[in-house]
Amino acid sequence: MLAPMFRPSCALLLSLLLALPVSLVGGCRTNPVSGREELVLMSEEDEQVLGDEAAKQVEAQLGIVADEELNTYIQTLGAKLAEYSPRQDVEYSFHVVEMEEPNAFALPGGYIYISRGLLTLANSEAEVANVIAHEIGHVAARHAAQRDTAAKAATVMTIIGIVAAAAASGDGRAVGGTQFLSQGLLAAYSRDQERESDRIAIELTSRAGIDPGGMARFLKQLDNSTRLQTGASRIPGFFDTHPATPERFAEATTRAQVARWTPGFSIAPTQREFYERIDGIVVGPPANEGVFRDNIFLHADLGFSLRFPPGWVYQNTRAQVMAFAPGGDAIALLELAGPGDDPRERAVEYAKEMGITLVDGKPIRIGELRAFRARALIRSPGGPVDSLITWVAFNGLVFQLAAGTSGGGLPKYDGIFRSFARGFRPLRDEDRAQIDEMRMRVVKARGGETLRELSERTGNDWNLNETAVANALFVGQPLDSGQLVKIAHREAYEPAPAEEPAPEAPEGPIQGPFRDPSPLFGSP
Numbered sequence: 208m209l210a211p212m213f214r215p216s217c218a219l220l221l222s223l224l225l226a227l228p229v230s231l232v233g234g235c236r237t238n239p240v241s242g243r244e245e246l247v248l249m250s251e252e253d254e255q256v257l258g259d260e261a262a263k264q265v266e267a268q269l270g271i272v273a274d275e276e277l278n279t280y281i282q283t284l285g286a287k288l289a290e291y292s293p294r295q296d297v298e299y300s301f302h303v304v305e306m307e308e309p310n311a312f313a314l315p316g317g318y319i320y321i322s323r324g325l326l327t328l329a330n331s332e333a334e335v336a337n338v339i340a341h342e343i344g345h346v347a348a349r350h351a352a353q354r355d356t357a358a359k360a361a362t363v364m365t366i367i368g369i370v371a372a373a374a375a376s377g378d379g380r381a382v383g384g385t386q387f388l389s390q391g392l393l394a395a396y397s398r399d400q401e402r403e404s405d406r407i408a409i410e411l412t413s414r415a416g417i418d419p420g421g422m423a424r425f426l427k428q429l430d431n432s433t434r435l436q437t438g439a440s441r442i443p444g445f446f447d448t449h450p451a452t453p454e455r456f457a458e459a460t461t462r463a464q465v466a467r468w469t470p471g472f473s474i475a476p477t478q479r480e481f482y483e484r485i486d487g488i489v490v491g492p493p494a495n496e497g498v499f500r501d502n503i504f505l506h507a508d509l510g511f512s513l514r515f516p517p518g519w520v521y522q523n524t525r526a527q528v529m530a531f532a533p534g535g536d537a538i539a540l541l542e543l544a545g546p547g548d549d550p551r552e553r554a555v556e557y558a559k560e561m562g563i564t565l566v567d568g569k570p571i572r573i574g575e576l577r578a579f580r581a582r583a584l585i586r587s588p589g590g591p592v593d594s595l596i597t598w599v600a601f602n603g604l605v606f607q608l609a610a611g612t613s614g615g616g617l618p619k620y621d622g623i624f625r626s627f628a629r630g631f632r633p634l635r636d637e638d639r640a641q642i643d644e645m646r647m648r649v650v651k652a653r654g655g656e657t658l659r660e661l662s663e664r665t666g667n668d669w670n671l672n673e674t675a676v677a678n679a680l681f682v683g684q685p686l687d688s689g690q691l692v693k694i695a696h697r698e699a700y701e702p703a704p705a706e707e708p709a710p711e712a713p714e715g716p717i718q719g720p721f722r723d724p725s726p727l728f729g730s731p
Contacts, residue, residue, distance in 0.1 A: 251297075254315040258314045261318070262314055265320060268524075268525055269306060269525070271303065271305065272304065274488075276484075277326075277488070278301075278302055280474065280475075282302070284332070285339045286299065286301070288415055288417075291411045291415055293407075294346065297316055297317035298316075298317050299317040299343065301320075301339065302321070303326065304320040305525075307324045309322060309327070309428075309429060311325055311339070319339060323488050327693070328676075329428070329485075332417075332476070333417050333419075333421030334422075335421075336421060337412050337421040337422035338425060340407065341407070341408040341422070344411070348407065405422060406462065410466075413466045415471060415472050416469055418468070423460040424679075426455050428676070431676045431679075435672055482691055483649075489646055490646060493644060494642055494700035495507075497509075498641075498642055502514060502516065502519070502521070503515070503638075504521075504541070505639075507642045508703060512638050513608070513630055515530040515630070516623050519533065527540055527541065527542050536612055537612040537623075538611055538612075539624070539627050540607075540608070540610070540611075542607045543605075545604070548577070548605070550598035550600045551570060553607070554568065558583070563583050564584075565581035565596075566582050567581060567582050568580070569581075571597075573629055576599050578628075579598045580628065581596055587613075592611040593611060593616070593617040594609055594610065595611070596610075643698055644698065645697050648665075648694055649693055649694075650691075650694055652687065652689070654688030657685060658680065658684070658692070659671055661694075665696075667695060668696055669694060669695040
């Protein structure tokens with residue numbers, strides 16, 4: 208039988224951390240959720256600053272869904288639940304983030320995000336409310352501050368272990384065991400935090416008059432979705448930070464069964480009203496971030512297309528659009544350099560920011576568009592990269608098209624790089640006709656028909672298993688007359704009206720992707 212996980216007390220952690228600079232040592236404080244005394248090294252003020260900065264990265268790298276009504280709905284639902292939070296010294300805010308995967312996460316300072324993929328998977332307001340309440344639990348219990356302290360404590364434990372091992376054996380053979388224990392400490396904190404947040408969620412929804420059983424139902428949905436994607440339930444490894452979904456489902460079911468609650472607050476009390484809130488939500492990549500059709504990148508909102516080298520591997524992110532050569536020795540990159548109409552000016556600014564020298568720079572024309580092209584040797588972690596960079600002015604913005612290769616391969620790719628830059632052009636009508644996206648729609652079933660028959664009748668673009676999971680149904684289950692069923696439908700994309708002001712363009716490329724939020728709704 209394994210011994211219980213070692214959980215250091217506040218006093219012990221404080222004594223361990225005395226090795227740190229005095230400015231890093233906080234104090235023992237009462238946790239607003241547990242009521243227990245615990246050591247935290249991160250002040251409430253530092254927690255807020257960290258959350259503010261991380262929220263900017265989330266909005267820049269992931270993006271907020273451009274649906275004001277949907278965001279208002281989630282904000283209103285979250286604000287009601289936050290009224291019952293045991294922690295009231297933060298201003299909670301709630302947003303729908305551009306993520307295809309079903310996920311939710313919390314940042315220090317009260318920032319809470321629900322993915323559109325999660326809303327697609329949910330089948331009731333109670334399910335979403337319990338997820339939101341779970342994230343409030345992370346903020347209320349100061350889980351980010353706890354993990355910060357645990358990480359520092361684990362570091363100190365490892366250092367002490369190194370010293371002790373060296374003293375005992377002279378060769379540090381016990382270091383691995385100490386690192387093993389410090390990793391276990393961090394993993395135990397994370398697993399316990401998820402369980403605690405599940406418990407808080409059921410308490411908050413019960414007090415608000417929302418069905419606490421929504422937590423168990425959504426966890427079941429999440430488990431079914433995971434099985435569909437991977438062929439198995441999510442089974443955690445020894446150091447995984449989340450309990451297995453079936454385990455959480457069982458615990459949430461038990462807690463909901465004994466919870467005392469009376470129906471009270473609700474914005475969308477019926478499934479029909481909830482579906483009305485999420486009908487039309489995008490499923491899969493959103494077209495407003497541009498789409499690939501073969502090797503052609505089309506952006507309806509910004510009004511341009513760009514031909515990437517055929518046969519390369521393409522990747523579209525909010526910050527950049529990239530293509531990699533099959534051999535991995537070359538890259539082509541599209542970025543928005545910023546507002547303006549002078550490509551040479553942007554080139555000079557880029558060279559200054561990057562600390563590089565542009566050579567052979569000269570103004571050129573790409574069709575009717577003003578452009579500036581130059582060569583540069585750019586330093587990278589993998590070594591120097593020979594690059595051909597072109598800046599193109601179009602519709603009040605300057606786009607940067609960079610192509611590079613390492614190891615002296617520029618002569619091999621020179622023609623491809625030049626062709627890549629020349630492939631930038633204004634969007635044509637025939638290009639716009641190719642731009643579409645998948646949206647979730649809600650349809651009514653006919654009495655006795657199956658999911659297969661409904662899918663064929665409605666033009667459902669989900670397969671039968673995807674449809675069954677999204678609706679918490681069985682594939683062969685006969686449907687009732689008028690039963691609401693979520694389907695996916697590919698539709699032509701309509702960009703925002705021209706009279707609406709476009710979002711302010713960022714100054715230069717956004718630096719480094721924000722770390723992926725933890726799956727199964729946690730705090731990143």
